[in-house]
Amino acid sequence: MTTRRRIAAALAVTAASTAVAVTLGAGPGSHHSPAASSTASGPRVILAHAKERLPSDTPQDWVSYGDHTVIATVTSEAADTPSAEEQASGEGYVSRTVTATVQQTLWDRSGAPALPSGLTLTVDGWAFAGSVRTPISTEGSRLEVGHTYLLTLARFADGDWAPIGGGARLPYDNNTVGNGEYEGTLVTPDSLKQIAASGTNSTDADSGADASADTAPATVFDNVAGQSGPSVVTLLTRTSPDPLAQQNFALDPVARRAAVVGTTAPQDTYCSLAAPLDQSAGSVLTTAELGSLLQEVAAKATGSAASYATTLAAYDNGDTTITAAQATAAKNYLTTDLRTACGLTVSLDPAPVASPSPSASATTTAPSSSPSPTGGGNTPPHTTG
Known part of the structure; x- marks a missing residue:
């Protein structure tokens, strides 16, 4: 996800x-x-x-x-x-x-x-x-x-x-x-x-x-x-x-469902992708999360916004060829552009990485099993894993 x-x-x-x-x-x-x-x-x-x-x-x-x-x-x-x-x-x-x-x-x-x-x-x-x-x-x-x-x-x-x-x-x-x-x-x-x-x-x-x-x-x-x-x-x-679903197997499941019920699947836009950055959303992202989201934003942006979003995404993703000064310039431009174009008040500074508590995760290995060799659908039976 x-x-x-x-x-x-x-x-x-x-x-x-x-x-x-x-x-x-x-x-x-x-x-x-x-x-x-x-x-x-x-x-x-x-x-x-x-x-x-x-x-x-x-x-x-x-x-x-x-x-x-x-x-x-x-x-x-x-x-x-x-x-x-x-x-x-x-x-x-x-x-x-x-x-x-x-x-x-x-x-x-x-x-x-x-x-x-x-x-x-x-x-x-x-x-x-x-x-x-x-x-x-x-x-x-x-x-x-x-x-x-x-x-x-x-x-x-x-x-x-x-x-x-x-x-x-x-x-x-x-x-x-x-x-x-x-x-x-x-x-x-x-x-x-x-x-x-x-x-x-x-x-x-x-x-x-x-x-x-x-x-x-x-x-x-x-x-x-x-x-x-x-x-x-x-x-x-x-x-x-469903016959209409079958006709639209080339589409992803959500778009396929939209075709079946006769609606249009919502399309991602520059503003909709940036919405989680708005301060009212209550979301503060780590550096990696911010870099991932900015890559999506950059793909839908145009003009200077696309360039600055790409620069900042690369910086957050660890690209050492991007300087801190370039990243700051990109933050300033995008902050202003998102407010003007989308009405969003954003923070493009990542959250500090919190040290997880011992109870924050758990790992349990399930016992191995030997499944029976059954299969189905439109391909030969097989097992994986």
Whole structure:
């Protein structure tokens, strides 16, 4: 995920958080693992509502907007650094980055880009107040270290890989769909069916159709709950993509969805890309984050703004041929230009790098497994990872 999209996601989740909380292991019919929590009740989890860009519940959603469906185990996580403003106030949101090992690929979309050998995903993080962190979860699995998941992934226009939505992040511990971690809670297929039926935390995704319980099509989970990989393979290989989506497979998933519903995907502009730099956004970036974002800004800028943004991006990215005086001149020009052209009041000085606390990250290596050689979709069966 790009710096800009990660910041926007963090701010959106924080703003959209609800006062609903659940307890790890306390869901209907759930089972509790001593390793899941250091206390009997486990940590609370704040359930947050979010507007998703893509539908992700049904088999047709998966084959229309996904590139690959995989079984993957989360092996490590790291906490990102809160903004300087949040650190000063002692409360806010901490986003989380996880790494995952693909154990098996079940389905590939014909013509899809190759899946990278290693997955790094930005996922739901924590709300914090002082030294206390409370996990936040949007609909779907949070992707916790040591657990295995059924994921449908896509590569987006910026080159980042991510699940297409909450419905495409299903628990898959012990080779069973619906068994494991979901919304920060340990579930079984039966208890997850109860959660799904109750509709306690549905995402406001644009389905393009009536999503009432009586008319909504069966979800992937409805079809394969309690089953294993081969059932998923059969389901997806027998499912046809949306015809308009299929006609637009050359587009990234968001633009493809826009073509299906007859809208225009929003286009990035010089001003929209620079929006996270505005002081009202509350975002303070590290040098590396600032360099990455300025590269995107430079690509959409014109004239002198493009030149200065390129110069400052190179400086922040460690280009030693750019002098401090040149960087200062670039900052001054861009600060004025963004205020005049976009109405943004920006700071182009990076935040100091904070030393992470020992609890800011954790690494757990999942046990090795020997997946069965099943495959599907439009390419021969294979395994990776």
